Amino acid sequence: MKCFFNRFKTLFVLFVLFFSNEMQAQQNNTTAPAEPQFWDKVQFGGGIGLGFGSGFTDISLAPSAIYNVNEYGSLGLGLQYKYLKQQNSFASHLYGGSVIGLLNPLPEIQLSAELEQLRVNVNADGSNGNSQSFWNTGLFLGAGYRSGFATMGVRYNVLQDENNIYGSRFMPFVRFYF
Structure with a gap:
């Protein structure tokens, strides 16, 4: 049973780290779009x-x-x-x-x-x-x-x-x- 809890903790930590990075990536995309360069116009x-x-x-x-x-x-x-x-x-x-x-x-x-x-x-x-x-x-x-x-x-x-x-x-x- 102890082995089961250790694996569960490991999976839980990986799960939290994975979704916390996803949330951060979504928050970082809210920056203003870059101003178009000369040749883009x-x-x-x-x-x-x-x-x-x-x-x-x-x-x-x-x-x-x-x-x-x-x-x-x-x-x-x-x-x-x-x-x-x-x-x-x-x-x-x-x-x-x-x-x-x-x-x-x-x-x-x-x-x-x-x-x-x-x-x-x-x-x-x-x-x-x-x-x-x-x-x-x-x-x-x-x-x-x-x-x-x-x-x-x-x-x-x-x-x-x-x-x-x-x-x-x-x-x-x-x-x-x-």
């Missing part, structure tokens, strides 16, 4: 575009990154390259960068402001003798519907004039950030 995205038609080619690549300041606002930078060609008319290379600000007043609504600066190189008739190079600036204000990683909407170029490279002040867009 960065998202990468952008777009790729391909357009082909009767003697027309449009290829674009536009990577970008945003920093989520909080759940309502983000700031970011982007790069852009675009190749346009109309057979027997012109060939053009556009490249540059942009700064973007995003505001999400509601989870599904995204407002944006984007300043874009592009270098435009146009070869008007296929010969190097009739080429032009110039800078083009666009300031776009936009609104879109956001669902998950994607936003679809329209933006408006407030700096559009007759010498601008865009055909219209209004431009549809689709943005992806992961």
Whole structure:
């Protein structure tokens, strides 16, 4: 009987030690969560575009990154390259960068402001003798519907004039950030 009580005491002590450690572990988990690091708030995205038609080619690549300041606002930078060609008319290379600000007043609504600066190189008739190079600036204000990683909407170029490279002040867009 004495042997039984010694084993019982040993099991009881082990049982108490085991559950006291479990209780301590649960109490230690009540500390405040760690503040997110810089890279935890960065998202990468952008777009790729391909357009082909009767003697027309449009290829674009536009990577970008945003920093989520909080759940309502983000700031970011982007790069852009675009190749346009109309057979027997012109060939053009556009490249540059942009700064973007995003505001999400509601989870599904995204407002944006984007300043874009592009270098435009146009070869008007296929010969190097009739080429032009110039800078083009666009300031776009936009609104879109956001669902998950994607936003679809329209933006408006407030700096559009007759010498601008865009055909219209209004431009549809689709943005992806992961």
